[in-house]
Amino acid sequence: MIVADKKPIEEIIEVIKDHDKILVLGCNECVTVCEAGGKKEVEILASALRMYFLNNGKEMVIDEHTLERQCDHEYLEEVRDRIDQYDAVLSLACGVGVQFMAEKYHSTPIYPGVNTCFLGATEQRGLWTERCQACGECMLATTGGICPVSRCAKRILNGPCGGSSNGKCELGKEVDCAWHLIVERLKALGRLDDYEKVCSIKDWSTDRAGGPRKVIREDVQV
Amino acid sequence: MSFNKKLNTGDFAILAEMEPPKGVNVSKMVENAAKVKGQVDAFVVPEMSNAVMRMSSLGGAMLLQSEGMETVMQVCCRDRNRLALQADILAANSCGIKSIMAVTGEDPSFGDHHQAASVYDIQLTELLEAVQMLQKGRDMAGIELDGAPDFQVGSVVNAGLKGDNLEAELEEMNKKIDAGTGFFITPPIFDIGSIETFMKHAEQKNAKIIPTVLLLKSVGMARYMSRNLEHVHIPDDLIKRIQKAPDKTRECIAIAKEMIDILRKEGFSGAFISTLGWEQRLPEIIGSKEVYG
Numbered sequence: 001m002i003v004a005d006k007k008p009i010e011e012i013i014e015v016i017k018d019h020d021k022i023l024v025l026g027c028n029e030c031v032t033v034c035e036a037g038g039k040k041e042v043e044i045l046a047s048a049l050r051m052y053f054l055n056n057g058k059e060m061v062i063d064e065h066t067l068e069r070q071c072d073h074e075y076l077e078e079v080r081d082r083i084d085q086y087d088a089v090l091s092l093a094c095g096v097g098v099q100f101m102a103e104k105y106h107s108t109p110i111y112p113g114v115n116t117c118f119l120g121a122t123e124q125r126g127l128w129t130e131r132c133q134a135c136g137e138c139m140l141a142t143t144g145g146i147c148p149v150s151r152c153a154k155r156i157l158n159g160p161c162g163g164s165s166n167g168k169c170e171l172g173k174e175v176d177c178a179w180h181l182i183v184e185r186l187k188a189l190g191r192l193d194d195y196e197k198v199c200s201i202k203d204w205s206t207d208r209a210g211g212p213r214k215v216i217r218e219d220v221q222v
Numbered sequence: 223m224s225f226n227k228k229l230n231t232g233d234f235a236i237l238a239e240m241e242p243p244k245g246v247n248v249s250k251m252v253e254n255a256a257k258v259k260g261q262v263d264a265f266v267v268p269e270m271s272n273a274v275m276r277m278s279s280l281g282g283a284m285l286l287q288s289e290g291m292e293t294v295m296q297v298c299c300r301d302r303n304r305l306a307l308q309a310d311i312l313a314a315n316s317c318g319i320k321s322i323m324a325v326t327g328e329d330p331s332f333g334d335h336h337q338a339a340s341v342y343d344i345q346l347t348e349l350l351e352a353v354q355m356l357q358k359g360r361d362m363a364g365i366e367l368d369g370a371p372d373f374q375v376g377s378v379v380n381a382g383l384k385g386d387n388l389e390a391e392l393e394e395m396n397k398k399i400d401a402g403t404g405f406f407i408t409p410p411i412f413d414i415g416s417i418e419t420f421m422k423h424a425e426q427k428n429a430k431i432i433p434t435v436l437l438l439k440s441v442g443m444a445r446y447m448s449r450n451l452e453h454v455h456i457p458d459d460l461i462k463r464i465q466k467a468p469d470k471t472r473e474c475i476a477i478a479k480e481m482i483d484i485l486r487k488e489g490f491s492g493a494f495i496s497t498l499g500w501e502q503r504l505p506e507i508i509g510s511k512e513v514y515g
Contacts (some may be wrong), residue, residue: 204339209330 001030001121002094003128004037004114009048012090016049019087020059024049025079026066026103027093034128036114037092039066045092045113050055070097076104083108105178118150136206136213142194144185149202151178157199225264225292226320226374228492229405231431235492236482237294237407237432238504240265242282244275254501255286261508262291264321266407266494269296273333281309287318294376295319295376297353300327303343304352304362311356313369315450323376324349347394350377357402374404381408381420381433382453392423399427407494409454410436411448412481414488416455430491432437435481437497437507438474441465478507 018023024046032038046064053060063086068075070093083089088109091098095116102110119132133150139157140147149155153171159179163170167180187190206213227231228235240255242248265286269279283293291461295314297307309454314322326346330338344362359370376399383391396407406424411417411433413424424431438444448456460477467473482493497503 043363201337205331205337207339209337209339211329211331 001033001119002096003034003117003120003130004031004094005034005117006036006041006045007113007115009045009052012045012111012113013049013052015054016060016088016090017058019109021061021063021086022088022090023063023065023079023083023086023090024090025070026064027070027091027097028066028068028072029093031093031114033122035126037094041092042066045090065107067093070094070101073100073104076101080105090159133207135202135204136210139199142197142199143182144189144194146178146182146185146190148178148182151176151181157202223263224320225294228263229374232491234486234490235263235432236261237260237264237266237492238501238508239494239496239498240267240282240286240293241271241499242267242277242279242285244277245275248277248282248285248297251282251501252285252289254504255291256289257502259289260292260507261340262504263293263492264294266294266323266337267296267329269325270301270333271328272404273300273330273335273338275335280314280458280514283314288301292321293319293446294321294323295465296323296325297326297349299342299345299349300326300330303341307344307349307412308352308356308361309470310416311353312367312371312375315373316369320372321374321376321505322353323378324353324403325378331456346377347397347401348377350375350398350403353404364385375402376405376407377403379406379420379429379431380453381411381417381431382455383420385451387453388420392420395423396427399429403429405432405491409451410434410496411485412436412454412456412477413461414484416506424500432492432494433485433490434494434496435478435485435507437478437495437500438464439500440470440474475503475506482508 006038024042026037026039028038035041046062050062059122065079067078070076070091083105086108088111089101090111090113091101092113095112098110098112118130119134120128120130123129130150132147135149148157148159152159153169154161156179160177164177164180167177169175169177183195186195223233224234224420238258240251267279267282267286281295283295285292297311300391302310311322324346330336330340353373355362356367356371357373361367362406380391394496406429408431435487441461444461444464445454447454448461452507464473478495485493495504495507
């Protein structure tokens with residue numbers, strides 16, 4: 001899922017402070033799972049903002065709503081009838097949702113209420129960790145299911161580097177060496193021969209290097 | 223007179239593009255530059271223009287400097303992060319390079335290494351600010367340098383844009399001026415009337431503008447540019463003139479020479495001659511001891 005984190009409330013206040021009526025808009029998908037932008041977070045943030053502006057003598061109408069998804073035309077249409085009532089929308093969706101919303105509703109400012117961080121997993125409640133950088137050419141089949149692009153600090157494809165020590169990255173003891181994990185995993189799978197294969201130079205044109213990307217699937221287009 | 227002095231005194235400067243080789247054989251580059259050594263105030267050495275891999279600007283510039291020729295080194299955001307950019311800038315100045323020009327760089331998809339990752343750690347105005355900071359004796363992390371570099375700093379500006387696009391470009395130009403840019407090189411100009419609006423703004427800002435004088439190579443090239451490059455205006459009469467000429471190459475050289483004369487008369491800060499691989503033609507465009515005695 002896309003993992004997001006809360007923006008500091010001071011930053012949000014600075015952005016919305018000159019408006020009189022805003023809509024805090026949550027998303028029921030990834031940001032709900034990572035507890036940054038779902039219905040619950042919309043309620044908490046909207047209350048905190050109301051309290052702040054009330055204490056500072058500013059009348060500010062702050063409404064709440066949460067959509068099933070903000071990265072889908074169908075669900076974004078749900079707010080079409082009411083969006084003109086607001087000076088601005090504070091979207092708690094990921095960067096995709098904020099932008100899709102802004103593309104649809106040209107005359108309303110759409111502000112981000114979260115920082116979109118990475119593609120990751122919930123290790124435990126309150127701990128999300130990165131697993132994928134969406135490089136566009138998955139190589140997990142040969143690395144025992146552990147991604148060196150997202151989990152090695154240097155994105156080394158034939159590792160480990162000289163900084164790996166006792167299974168930890170040179171960045172610090174709290175960071176696992178991705179290549180140590182890969183070797184251990186390949187051992188467990190009885191496929192250590194895969195480690196001997198030299199990975200060829202990566203084609204980064206499928207990553208961000210090729211500019212904004214598209215997936216076109218004619219077989220599912222209507 | 224050096225390029226920097228000419229910029230300061232307001233004398234017309236001649237810059238010429240000198241592409242480093244794709245390989246280690248530098249003889250042609252040095253030979254072509256040497257032919258016009260006395261006529262060119264500084265050679266601009268591109269940093270892998272169009273994202274085609276070749277010798278670096280730093281390497282090419284150092285080679286020419288060692289032959290007694292002044293250079294403008296390009297620094298490009300595409301291929302280097304802030305560490306590498308600052309390191310090269312310090313190296314350049316300590317090796318005698320007195321002018322640098324900051325560019326964004328074309329996407330690798332334009333060049334010959336399509337699978338390369340681009341860097342863009344910092345952007346153009348940030349790079350210009352970084353150069354300014356280095357000149358004040360500190361790096362981007364705020365750490366004091368043991369000796370600060372001293373440069374004439376240039377950048378690019380797209381003078382041929384129109385309407386809202388030009389407005390945005392002028393805003394960007396203002397930011398670059400604030401970040402210490404001393405001169406601007408424009409894309410190829412074939413008709414100075416086409417950049418009139420831009421020049422009004424540049425004059426207000428007292429910006430030193432050096433238009434690119436591009437050596438056309440054929441009617442086909444002129445037509446292609448006219449049709450496909452929105453911000454480069456090539457008058458139809460000029461294309462017809464090349465078409466009718468019995469010796470088209472000679473006519474193209476004459477057009478480039480005339481353009482330089484026009485820029486000089488109109489009070490521009492200089493001309494930047496780009497020959498796109500025809501550097502051996504430079505003596506015919508700007509004169510040399512061999513051609514004109």
